[in-house]
Amino acid sequence: MIKLVYFARLREALGCTAEDVAPPPEVTDVGTLRTWLGQRGGAWTEALASDVTVRAAVNQEMAANDTRVATGDEVAFFPPVTGG
Amino acid sequence: MDVQVRIQRDDFDTGREIAELHRDNPKVGAVASFVGLMRDVNDGAGVSGMTLEHYPGMTEKSIRAIVTQAQGRWNIIGARVIHRIGRLEPTDQIVLVVVASSHRGDAFAACQFIMDYLKTRAPFWKKETTTHGERWVDARVTDDVAAARWRLKG
Numbered sequence: 206m207i208k209l210v211y212f213a214r215l216r217e218a219l220g221c222t223a224e225d226v227a228p229p230p231e232v233t234d235v236g237t238l239r240t241w242l243g244q245r246g247g248a249w250t251e252a253l254a255s256d257v258t259v260r261a262a263v264n265q266e267m268a269a270n271d272t273r274v275a276t277g278d279e280v281a282f283f284p285p286v287t288g289g
Numbered sequence: 290m291d292v293q294v295r296i297q298r299d300d301f302d303t304g305r306e307i308a309e310l311h312r313d314n315p316k317v318g319a320v321a322s323f324v325g326l327m328r329d330v331n332d333g334a335g336v337s338g339m340t341l342e343h344y345p346g347m348t349e350k351s352i353r354a355i356v357t358q359a360q361g362r363w364n365i366i367g368a369r370v371i372h373r374i375g376r377l378e379p380t381d382q383i384v385l386v387v388v389a390s391s392h393r394g395d396a397f398a399a400c401q402f403i404m405d406y407l408k409t410r411a412p413f414w415k416k417e418t419t420t421h422g423e424r425w426v427d428a429r430v431t432d433d434v435a436a437a438r439w440r441l442k443g
Contacts (some may be wrong), residue, residue, distance in 0.1 A: 266349055285409075286412050289411075
């Protein structure tokens with residue numbers, strides 16, 4: 206299982222704070238995970254569309270599309286940060 | 290090095306944080322600090338309040354990583370980063386960065402570097418209450434530019 210967490214505008218759009226998922230074998234990195242989640246339709250397809258800027262973190266470190274993900278990882282998706 | 294990173298709902302006392310950072314340390318010759326405050330206007334709309342959300346765990350880790358990077362570039366004796374979360378109102382303090390060093394150049398530069406990187410890398414998100422309702426604050430391109438500047442310098 207992979208633990209997914211969502212924040213801010215994305216969390217509200219998806220109506221989901223956290224979930225555990227077991228993605229298919231073709232999901233190997235952040236990019237393929239995002240594409241797979243986007244196939245759920247509705248708000249998921251819209252909020253995770255490729256023209257929407259979404260950042261990701263794997264195990265609480267900023268990640269890129271090609272960052273590997275595996276069982277046991279915590280993967281977060283969120284909009285660009287706005288602290289400070 | 291004396292580094293403290295705190296994420297808290299409560300306000301902070303800038304004077305006390307500065308005093309604690311250099312107290313009993315005769316090697317400190319300079320302390321630079323930055324305080325971020327909440328404005329009552331943003332992107333052309335009046336703002337009456339704001340809620341700050343963050344990613345517990347990653348927030349502290351990412352700020353510590355930023356301070357470690359600063360440490361690799363400048364001579365830093367100590368640093369404090371305090372960032373508030375939850376509900377805030379105009380004039381409230383949001384963030385404090387304090388850097389102690391032997392000389393002012395290192396303190397000024399490291400303080401600005403930590404703040405610029407925090408703006409683009411630490412997982413915080415602001416939701417404003419404006420005269421038109423609630424809205425999530427958009428990231429600013431100018432913040433990316435400010436952080437990118439540091440990559441060009443040796």
